[in-house]
Amino acid sequence: MHEGGFFYQAFVYLSAAVVSVPVAKRLGLGSVLGYLIAGIIIGPFALGLVGEEGQDVMHFAEFGVVMMLFLIGLELQPALLWKLRVPILGLGGLQVGLTSALILGAGIAFGLAWQTALALGLTLALSSTAIVLQTLNEKGLMKTAGGQNAFSVLLFQDIAVIPILAVMPLLASGHVAAGSGDGHHAVTWVEGLPIWAQTGVVLGVVVMIVLAGQYLISPLFRIIARTRLREIFTAAALLLVIGIALLMTQVGLSPALGTFLAGVVLAQSEYRHELETDIEPFKGLLLGLFFIAVGASIDFNLIAADPLLITQLVIALILLKFVVLFVTGKFFRMSLDNNLLFAFALAQGGEFAFVLFSFAVQNQVIPPAVANPLIAVVAVSMALTPLLMLINEKLIQPRFGTTEKAARAADEIDEQSKVIIAGFGRVGSTVGRFLQANGVQATYLDIDPDNVDLLRKMGLKVFYGDASRHDLLHAAGAGEAELLIVAVDDPVKTLAIVETARKHYPNLKIMARSVGWTDSYDLLDAGIGDVYRETLDSALRMAADALHRLGFRRHQAMRAVKTFRRHDERYLRELAAMRHDSKALIRGARQRIEDLEKLMQEESENVGKHKDLGWDATTLIEEYGKMQSDS
Template identity: 50%
Template sequence: MTGYLLQAFIYLVAAVVVVPVAKRLGLGSVLGYLIAGVFIGPVMNLVGSETETIQHFAEFGVVIMLFLVGLELAPRALWNMRHKLIGLGGLQVGVTVLFVTGCAILLGQFWTIALTIGLIFSLSSTAIVLQTLREKGLQKTRGGQNTFSILLFQDIAVILMLALIPLLALPELAAAAQPGDAQSGHAGASHWLTALPGWAYGLVVIGAIAAVIIIGHYFSRSLFRFVAASGLRETFTATALMLVIGIAALMNLVGLSPALGTFLAGVVLANSEFRHELESAVEPFKGLLLGLFFITVGAGINVEVLLDNIGVVTAITLAVIIVKAFILAGLSRLFSIRGTDRWLVTLSLAQAGEFGFVLVNYALQNHVIPAQMAQLLSLVVALSMFLTPGLFILYETVIAPRYTKKSNAQQPDVPQETGTVVIAGIGRFGQIVNRLLVANGVATVVLDVRAEQVALMRRINTKAYFGNASKPDILHTAGIEEAQMMVIAIDDREASVSMVKYLKSAMPHITILARAFDRGHGYRLRYAGADYTVSETYHSALEMGAEALRQTGLHPSLVEQRKTAYLDIEHEQSDGLYDAWADDASGERIDNNYLKLFMQLETRITEAMQQSQVNARSAKAPSPNQSKNVEDTNS
């Protein structure tokens, strides 16, 4: 018992110490886990032969991760991505297998061994890639979605690969093996299934998939309602784990990928009312198990074999990454994936993946590849996975900024006419302002620093020009001297304040209306010279609060009265609050005087609302007809 606890303590200490440091250095958690594994394994020799056993257990983190991915992907969304899934994913696997197989044959390998190598290296790391995409917020980008499509097809292709590998067995390897070493039949399938003919086994597989869909769609909701009624959160967590483990066991029983089965279950449950509860229940287990899996990958590197074959392993690893990157780049161009999205697909999938370990071991067990080659291939898979976070860092620090600079380096447009109002920013805020002005016959000149946003506006017949409104020369070409008003609707706090300062000093005749993020930002804009500021969330939040009052049963006319009272009090107090903020010499801008005035504001609002309630109660209740007329008036 002490030995197990000590091993667990070593793994946890490695994760707690190394991962936060790696994260702070910008290396990402995945690379941190891999480094932690190398430190406690090959470097310190604190863990030993149990690493492989723990890795099999930790692979369940991949299963949970695919379940969570499925929960975020409704069946309709999965159907909509079928072209990417089959086209892009299928071509990636097929072209990579053919190219790597051909290269291996040219290097003197027998065709069955060469094909097995091609199958192993065609796969990428679902665990590392999806985890990193999620960490960096790239999973919703076009590049992230295409990457996910390829990974999902690879997981499906693993089933076919596991069925094919036993057919590639070499007689000489089988003859040299000890009796009982071989594992024949379908991967992971139980003994009675391996004895079935092919058509019967196919029916069993179809039945297992159908069972997952039927149970997930028709019976799981009733089960979750029953468990939720108990009010015990730990029981709901146990139920969620029971569902994931049960489906994984069923898929493994019939020789299918457990990760693929749980992904399918997640898709089925994507529209369930228990979706978010399921996510919160299993998410902690996914993070812990994935971290453990990455540590075991680092700890499982055989340093002796690596040092003895360092040149061969390094050459093969780099060749695999380069070859896969070229193939992915070509397919991205074929499928019109451009810019940073193309680079994201290319760099994120250039490695081998964790299912490569499964295929290597399975090929070894079925006498397809010799033991020495299996060791080398495992090292290549592990080393390529170890280099993957570095490829993401290359994308994030070198590739993406270059495209941003390229976009910003585009020559600013020269507006063809001047306008009464110049608007800086044509995002969700600026669009509404511009639309209202143009609809009322006010001529506007709209500037935005995002070229793609300007192009989008022009596609919907909204005049907009590319240019950075914070630069005086751009404002000059936009005709700021002839304009009467400047609306600052950009989402950069510091740039908006600087813009107000410049305009007030260089062009004091311009009326400046500025978008504020909050009360403090509004004060800064006003202090810089803005004539009018509005918090972007103030009026929408006020309207939401008014609707909440209406939903509680308060009469609409009373709600409007109280909303007006709230606005009046805010307006009356705004100058006093601003003066208190501006008078603070500490630089913090929020002193005791300001806080006192703010509390007075809260008190005045509360008193006004209470007074309104008293007035409403003392007023004579209207007759039914009168009440109807009031409602008709406010409808």
């Protein structure tokens, strides 16, 4: 009953997502499960709104995984990656090796050829990067030891896919030529080259990406940013990711790995936050699409044909992987909490299994009769993962877990500044320098690419981007920061930043720079108490020095300025409140003149009088002076 039109398909997928994800989130199931359920519902075995093209959609949507790894790379400084080398190689290697070996043994025990059993083992040892990372991210568990280790293992698996793909044809019973490849790994540049040359090309490309990321991409983005066209920047960001993915495919590496590497290289770039916020929505949508496709691809006919076998296989797969992971985690001395999280998170088959199965079938390593039910098993195990993690979180952790998790998680949050300064011009730079001089590191956001470039050379944490965007504020750490200092010179922009920040981060304290009276009113109306008129203090200092030049005592002038400023600030607030009372809103110049009139009248009545009566002997002289002269 479905039609092939692009818009029709887009409509079906988008409505499925829009309807099911909020419901799933509401029920506490998380977005991944929501997408998967949506996929099952619209899939050929329920409503049948999407059909066989689901497979193509899945291939397309796999790009979401690539983007996700790019984003993960962006958040991972090279130094941090280096710190992870032990879990990546140790944990990852042990997990893949042990799992493959056990499945190999089981396969042989069930009477499969050892080649087939080994291919099965290698394929099923892999877990689902997409589902695991998305779920961990959503739960905010990426920075915990369990999350970090899960990530390390996934990274190792991503790398392991390359040799597995290379080994697969060698396991073939003989007559299929190596390197015939499937659609996924089509003709590449390196095919036909000897192994050493292939390795050389791959290494060369990796070095190229690192060098380009270091020296080429930043200047390029600077030029693009200077056009101040947002969509061109977004296009460039997409181009970067797609370009790297293509290049990687051409040299026979996994595109996910390549973009991850590019992300790591760019993690220190000033355009990091901007790239992040530009790629993020694409990644989110594609990943959602991917999960829907996984859901839709679960072959319920096959399951219905032999539900017992499939159930047993699913349980066996999850149990086996869980036990291996748990033992490995124990071996690496993970705490119980983290180990449970780690093991539950990774105890499923991964999306690479789909690729590897079809590749293995083509190479006649695995017969279709074995592969098809296992594809269903992998899909079901993937779909069960969010559920398993939910069970771990809600049922198992509270009972068996220890309480150290919270403290541990807080430890590992990376260097998040407590202060965000939006705008690094005359005002922002002074505030920032002052804070830095007093040992407070701030995160800066600025929209002028030249400015950003200069400041980064001075070693400051400055990022390019428009601070009125929620996603950029988020990327700069507004969720964890205590204070947002808005120091941009455009009142319209200031108000936009303030409104975004107040809406999304009600607990974030905000201080704002204003230009004059009118925009100060607006900020006060928006509920910002800490409004700083950019010229008030210099004007008053100048006025105080003028008084001194005219013969006033410095201390007297200073006190007069303080009195004046206090009065002026109070009056500003009174006038801001008063504006709402008057029915006719008199704006602009007339309003200002009226305000100034009221102000000056007030001042001549109150402020001018000397109030330092403690230093005034007049009344004392009246009382005691007479007494003394009398006596």
